[in-house]
Amino acid sequence: xxxxxxxxxxxxxxxxxxxxxxxxxxxxxxxxxxxxxxxxxxxxxxxxxxxxxxxxxxxxxxxxxxxxxxxxxxxxxxxxxxxxxxxxxxxxxxxxxxxxxxxxxxxxxxxxxxxxxxxxxxxxxxxxxxxxxxxxxxxxxxxxxxxxxxxxxxxxxxxxxxxxxxxxxxxxxxxxxxxxxxxxxxxxxxxxxxxxxxxxxxxxxxxxxxxxxxxxxxxxxxxxxxxxxxxxxxxxxxxxxxxxxxxxxxxxxxxxxxxxxxxxxxxxxx
Numbered sequence: 001x002x003x004x005x006x007x008x009x010x011x012x013x014x015x016x017x018x019x020x021x022x023x024x025x026x027x028x029x030x031x032x033x034x035x036x037x038x039x040x041x042x043x044x045x046x047x048x049x050x051x052x053x054x055x056x057x058x059x060x061x062x063x064x065x066x067x068x069x070x071x072x073x074x075x076x077x078x079x080x081x082x083x084x085x086x087x088x089x090x091x092x093x094x095x096x097x098x099x100x101x102x103x104x105x106x107x108x109x110x111x112x113x114x115x116x117x118x119x120x121x122x123x124x125x126x127x128x129x130x131x132x133x134x135x136x137x138x139x140x141x142x143x144x145x146x147x148x149x150x151x152x153x154x155x156x157x158x159x160x161x162x163x164x165x166x167x168x169x170x171x172x173x174x175x176x177x178x179x180x181x182x183x184x185x186x187x188x189x190x191x192x193x194x195x196x197x198x199x200x201x202x203x204x205x206x207x208x209x210x211x212x213x214x215x216x217x218x219x220x221x222x223x224x225x226x227x228x229x230x231x232x233x234x235x236x237x238x239x240x241x242x243x244x245x246x247x248x249x250x251x252x253x254x255x256x257x258x259x260x261x262x263x264x265x266x267x268x269x270x
Contacts, residue, residue, distance in 0.1 A: 001227060001231060001239055001259045001260075002029055002030060002236075002237070002238050002239065003027075003028055003029065003030070003238070003239050003241055003256060003259055003260070003261065004028060004029070004030035004031055004032050004054075004056045004057070004238045004239065004240045004241065005019075005023035005026070005028040005030075005031050005032075005241055006031075006032050006033060006206075006240050006241055006242040006243070007019040007020070007023065007031050007032070007033040008033040008034040008035075008242075009242060009243060009244050009245075010023065010241060010243070010245065010249050011023065011249045012245070012249070013248065013249060016039070017039070017043060017044075017047055019031075020047035020048060020050070020051040020053060021047070021050070021051050022249075023051065023053065024051035024052055024053055025262075025265070026249075026250065026253055026261055026262055026263075027256070027260045027261040027262045028053070028241075028261070029053065029054065030053055030054040030055070030056040030238055031048070031053050031054070031055060031056065032055075032056050032057035032058060032238075032240045032242070033058055034058065034059055035058060035059055035061065035062070035065075036058050036092050036096070037061060037088065037092070041091075041092060041095040041096070044092075044095075044096060045095060045096055048096065054097075055096040055097060055098040056098065056099070056100070056204070056238045056240070057098065057100050057101070057102060057143070057178075057204055057238070057240060058089070058092070058093075058098060058101060058102070059071075059089075059101070059102045059103075059104055060072075060073075060082075060085045060086060060088075060089040060101055060102065060103050060104065060131075061085040061088055061089065062104050062106075063075075063078070063081070063106070068107075069106065069107070070104055070105075070106055070107050070152055070155060071103065071104025071105050071106040071107075071156075072085060072104070072106055072127075073103045073104065073105050073106055073123075073124055073127045073128060073131070073144075073156075074105045074106045074108075074120040074121070074123050074124035074127070074156040074157075075106045075120070075123065076119045076120065076122075076123045079123065079126070079127060082127050082130075082131075083127075083130060086103075086130070086131045086134050086135075087134070089101045090134060090135065090138050090140065093138065093140050094138060098140070099139075099140055099141060100140060100141040100142070100143055100176070100203060100204060101135065101140060101141075101142060101143065102142075102143040102144070102145060102178055102204075103127075103128065103131055103142055103143070103144060104145075105124060105144065105147075105155060105156035105157040106120075106155075106156055107152075107154040107155055107156065108120060108154050108155075108156055109154075110154065120156055124156065124157075124166065125166065125169055125170055128142070128144070128166070128170045128172070128175060129170055129171075129172065132170060132172035132174055132175045133172070135174055136172065136173075136174045140174070141174045141175075141176050141203050142172070142174060142175050142176070143175075143176050143177070143178040143203050143204055144157060144163055144166060144167070144175065144176075144177065144178065145157070145163070145177075145178035145179075145180055145183070146158050146159055146160055146162065146163045146180070146183055146184070146187065147180070147183050148182075148183045148186040148187045149187065150186055151183075151186075151213075158183075158187050159187060159188060160179075160184055160187070160188050160194050160198060161188075163177055164177065164198055164201060167201055176201060176202065176203025176204070177198055177201040177202050177203060177204075178203065178204045178205075178206065179194075179195065179198065179202045179204070179205050179206070180205075180206040180207075180208075180242070181195075181205070181206065181207050181208070181221065181223075181226060182206065182207065182208040182209075182210055182213060182221075182242070182243075185210045185220070185221055186210060186211070191221065191226055192225070192226060192229050195226070195229065195230060195233070196229070196233065199233050199235070202235070202237070203237065204237055204238060204240065205230065205235070205237065205238070205239045205240065206239070206240040206241075206242040207223060207226075207227075207239060207240070207241060207242070207243070208241075208242055208243035208244075209221065209243060212244075212246070213243055213244050214243055214244060214245065214246040214252070215243055215245065215246060215252045215253075215255050216241070216243065216255050216256075217254070217255035218246060223255070224258075227239070227259075241256075250263055250265055251263065
């Protein structure tokens, strides 16, 4: 099982660029995070190289995050901005040798009527076809992810079945599902059945405890069984650890010792 630390959430005890070394010391082999764009490419590449880590995922620019925007892909009238965001993400992906990028769908307006929803859906498909085409030219996969309505009210894509339908409608070989167990449990449940039915489309997996989004051994999901089933299906990709530590990151890593993680802060990185 190849575990990637989500550096937007894990190791908040360290400055962001120092989290790479901490992740390697803890036994992670890869890293992901929300956005790289606030940092110089050479600094990020240097951190990866020095820590011996692989960059496995990050998101396209989401619009104005501070103002509450959560992606551009489904927003009518923002197509030019979305296309520019694809180019920027692929520039970073090339420099960081990152094989996959995630396009956040964006939010529906409050009390959206059917016509508005249909306009978002049409824009979403058009933008994903464009982005998948550009990503394919660069040898990258494009991911979409259903995000639960509790954490992100109004997010355009929240159900697993809707994501699979979109993937089928777009029809691009490199458009894949970002299967986040945390979001799936909140919105759909029936985790293992969803994972098995959708396995053909899964390009990346993320985990966190439910409902508080803490360590995977806290909450209602039996992750040893979920991960064992994922392994038995033949999954060879990455599992992103996208959770908020309940306390100190290191103290909460005991859940991952069976998968090669260490709680020993004196352990040397690789």
